[in-house]
Structure formats: C-alpha cells, structure tokens
Amino acid sequence: MGKVIRSNKDLGAAIRLARKQQNLRQVDVAQKASVRQALVSDIENGATTAKLDTVMRVLAALDLDLSVVPRRTTAFDPTEY
Amino acid sequence: MGKVIRSNKDLGAAIRLARKQQNLRQVDVAQKASVRQALVSDIENGATTAKLDTVMRVLAALDLDLSVVPRRTTAFDPTEY
DNA sequence: GCTGTATATACGCTTAGGCGGATAATGTCA
DNA sequence: TGACATTATCCGCCTAAGCGTATATACAGC
Numbered sequence: 001m002g003k004v005i006r007s008n009k010d011l012g013a014a015i016r017l018a019r020k021q022q023n024l025r026q027v028d029v030a031q032k033a034s035v036r037q038a039l040v041s042d043i044e045n046g047a048t049t050a051k052l053d054t055v056m057r058v059l060a061a062l063d064l065d066l067s068v069v070p071r072r073t074t075a076f077d078p079t080e081y
Numbered sequence: 082m083g084k085v086i087r088s089n090k091d092l093g094a095a096i097r098l099a100r101k102q103q104n105l106r107q108v109d110v111a112q113k114a115s116v117r118q119a120l121v122s123d124i125e126n127g128a129t130t131a132k133l134d135t136v137m138r139v140l141a142a143l144d145l146d147l148s149v150v151p152r153r154t155t156a157f158d159p160t161e162y
Numbered sequence: 163g164c165t166g167t168a169t170a171t172a173c174g175c176t177t178a179g180g181c182g183g184a185t186a187a188t189g190t191c192a
Numbered sequence: 193t194g195a196c197a198t199t200a201t202c203c204g205c206c207t208a209a210g211c212g213t214a215t216a217t218a219c220a221g222c
Contacts, residue, residue: 002083002150006137014149026199039180041200049134051179051209052089059149060087067148068095068140069083106168120210122170132179132209 002067009046011055016044018062032061083148090127092136097125099143113142 003014019029026040033040035054042048043058056066084095100110107121114121116135123129124139137147 002148005147005149006141008133011133011149018149025197036181036183037198038200038202042180045200047200048179049132051130052092052133052136053130054180055133056087060152063152065150065152066086067083067150068086068092068099069146069148071141071144071146107170108168117211117213118168119170119172119212123210126170128170129209135210 002069004069007046008043008049012044012046014064015040015058015062018064019044022062024062029058029061033057083150085150088127089124089130093125093127095145096121096139096143099145100125103143105143110139110142114138 003010005011005014015029019026026044027037030037030040033054034057039048039050039054040058043050043055059066084091086092086095096110100107107125108118111118111121114135115138120129120131120135121139124131124136133147140147
C-alpha cells in the first residue's frame with residue numbers, strides 16, 4: 001500500500017505527487033497546513049528535514065497519513081501487487 | 082497493516098511498543114540511532130515533536146519504516162481485522 | 163530494606179527549523 | 193514576446209530540537 005519513506009527526499013516526492021494528483025498548488029497546501037508556501041517548496045525538494053509536527057500537518061492537508069510499518073526483509077511477494 | 086500516526090503521542094506509543102517487543106532498552110535504541118537515551122525517552126513520551134530525520138533513525142533502529150498512506154474515510158472493514 | 167538497572171529530568175550550549183516578507187526563477191499560454 | 197501564475201531563494205529573526213553531561217526517580221531482584 002503506502003509509499004515507504006526513508007529520507008526527506010522520499011517524503012518530498014510523495015508529497016509532490018499527491019499534491020499534483022489533487023491539482024493543488026503549493027500555496028493551497030500551505031494554507032491548509034498553516035505553513036508558508038516557501039516551506040512546502042523546501043519540503044518537496046527535500047531541502048529540509050522538517051519537524052514531524054510540520055510533516056503531519058502537510059500530509060493532513062493532502063488527506064494523507066503517516067504510518068509505521070515493519071521493515072520488510074522478506075522477498076518480493078507478488079500477491080501484494 | 083501499520084499503525085497510523087497522527088500525533089507525537091502516537092509515535093511515542095508505537096516506538097515504545099516495538100522496543101518492548103524486541104526486548105531492547107532505550108540505551109540500545111539510542112546507540113543504534115546515534116542519539117541520546119534521553120531523547121528516546123522524550124520521544125516515547127511524546128514530549129517533543131522531533132525532526133523527521135531523527136524519527137526515521139529511531140524507527141530504523143527498531144526495523145520499522147515510515148510510510149505515507151491515504152487517509153481512510155471508508156467505513157469499518159472487518160476483513161482487515 | 164539495599165543494590166544495581168532502567169527510565170525520566172535538568173542545565174547550558176549549538177544548530178537548524180520555521181517565520182514574515184520579499185524577490186528571483188521558472189512555467190504557461192494567449 | 194509579453195503578461196500572468198507558480199515555484200524556488202534569500203534576508204534577518206526567534207524558537208526549539210538535540211547535544212554532552214549529570215542527576216533524579218522508578219523498577220526490579222536478592
């Protein structure tokens with residue numbers, strides 16, 4: 001299911017993708033999350049390792065959730081795809 | 082699957098649970114994550130809104146991953162439990 | 163009780179996140 | 193190409209995350 005995040009780059013990519021899919025501008029997301037447009041830009045570009053707090057607000061603005069999942073060491077499982 | 086995180090409290094609980102299940106001390110996790118024991122304590126108690134960066138390191142130390150998932154608005158689905 | 167182990171707090175310090183505000187690039191389209 | 197919309201950067205500033213170190217509780221087991 002969800003996209004695994006292991007770096008700020010990963011997070012930025014996931015956020016940008018979700019934002020595009022919803023046809024939103026950085027300003028829109030920023031407003032919903034109560035942050036500046038500049039910060040959304042930074043996060044999407046992986047330019048800052050934001051605070052968890054901030055990340056969750058931005059994700060919420062995109063109707064996304066953060067989730068903790070066991071790190072998979074198992075082999076590729078085709079039934080999951 | 083994974084546990085949804087919407088606050089630092091949620092995160093702390095998830096981390097503490099995982100740590101206990103692996104019979105690890107805060108010191109052990111701290112070392113693996115290259116942070117102080119005191120910080121692990123703070124995070125587990127939701128006392129600080131840590132940086133995403135730090136959170137990921139701690140989770141990695143517990144063989145956990147952070148994941149972005151769509152926020153579920155759907156009704157309760159018994160097949161998932 | 164006492165002793166060792168684990169977790170929670172404290173203090174001063176450095177670093178970096180996020181702000182307001184503005185501006186520079188970049189894209190887009192008529 | 194010009195006008196507009198969107199995104200990327202920059203400034204100074206303030207706050208808090210995280211550090212090192214140390215200590216204070218809490219939690220065992222004997």
